Amino acid sequence: MSRWQAENIGVDIGARSIVLQRGARRSALNAAGGDWAALGAELAQALPARARLSVRVADRWSRTFLLEAPGGIASLRDCRLLLDARFEALYGQAPADWLLQADWQAGAPMLACAIPRALRQALAGFALARLQPALLHDWNRHCAALPADGVWCAAADGVVNLLVWHKARLQLVRQQPGTDVEGLLALEMARLGMALPAARFWSGPAAPAGWTPLEAAA
Structure with missing residues (x-):
């Protein structure tokens, strides 16, 4: 691999453990799921600065749900407000503590997901190819079949x-x-x-x- 080429590395955040996938090699980290500051610090020590991460987050730490926009919802701001309200109604947690995303489309139910904002901040020093809940990752992988x-x-x-x-x-x-x-x-x-x-x-x-x-x- 060129010294200038980013290394693609998988990070599988499980309910209790975290595993790195570098090519065919798999190795467990000391940091546990939920301790995002410790995860960020350990990754910073273990990985090259040019690492490009594909992160799969266990359902224990992420949220995936269905969102359906009523008629008349058109602006991005209204969509964001709807997403926040739906998340809070489902989980009783503050949307501000989560990074929420949805597959925006008109006239059909949309898949939405949430990742802890503290996790995203812990990964801020790395390029991200993907940061997804395990449920969404597996659905996207298999749904066409x-x-x-x-x-x-x-x-x-x-x-x-x-x-x-x-x-x-x-x-x-x-x-x-x-x-x-x-x-x-x-x-x-x-x-x-x-x-x-x-x-x-x-x-x-x-x-x-x-x-x-x-x-x-x-």
Whole structure:
């Protein structure tokens, strides 16, 4: 690699541990998830200044949700206000402490996400190729290979994520603490007034009966 070329490095921030991916090499950091100042300091010591980071943030530390703009919302300022209000209503946390982004589009539900602002500040000394919640990262990676109707559950570290789509359009994104996947799924499908899709995909520890590992959809 040229001394002038940025080195592409993956940073996988898990619920408890943080792992660097440099080519085929993987190594664990001493810093733990949630201690963003310690993470920034350790990265500054371990990595070259020209490192370019692709950061995947566990659902324990990030938020992903669905946002639907009502008619009449047009200006970027109104969209930002709507995003902040939706986040605070869902999570009861101050939007100012988070970096919020959405895939702005008219006439369709939008995926929105939030990353702790303190984490972004800890990474300020590095070029970022990507900074994404794990849920959004995995959805973008696999969604093109999924059928037009389906449900995907990502369950790990005491967090359940549920995504439901119909005719290739997201209908639901639910993220909450817990482990009762079947109960949450039954409740949300009843709220949507939809039958359970035949295609059910799973990420996490061993897939329950009737669920297909998400990686098998590729």
